[in-house]
Amino acid sequence: MARGVVQFFQESKGFGYIRNPESREEIFVHRRHLQEVIKRGDWVTFVVSEDKNGLFATDVRKIPPPEAQHSEEVR
Numbered sequence: 001m002a003r004g005v006v007q008f009f010q011e012s013k014g015f016g017y018i019r020n021p022e023s024r025e026e027i028f029v030h031r032r033h034l035q036e037v038i039k040r041g042d043w044v045t046f047v048v049s050e051d052k053n054g055l056f057a058t059d060v061r062k063i064p065p066p067e068a069q070h071s072e073e074v075r
Contacts, residue, residue: 001045002027003063006038018044018057029057036062 002020004027009016014031016038027048029038033056038044043065046057 001059002048002057003043003045004057006040006042006044008040009038011037018046018060025055027055027057028053029060033058034060038062 004018004020006029007017007019007026009029011031016029017026018029019026027046029046033046038060043063044057044060045063046060049056049058
């Protein structure tokens with residue numbers, strides 16, 4: 001699974017983009033592939049899929065930001 005940050009998500013239109021912080025690549029996401037509500041700045045995991053229009057994210061799920069994950073491991 002890939003990880004990234006929601007750069008943009010317009011609920012009224014049902015789509016947005018997730019940025020992979022390592023590759024800086026932006027991946028399209030449609031609301032039908034969300035497991036929960038997302039908003040700009042949320043960290044997510046997702047599966048990268050491809051069709052005739054290009055790459056898109058599926059099975060999108062929110063996760064804690066990396067700094068929160070690290071502080072939980074220290075406890």
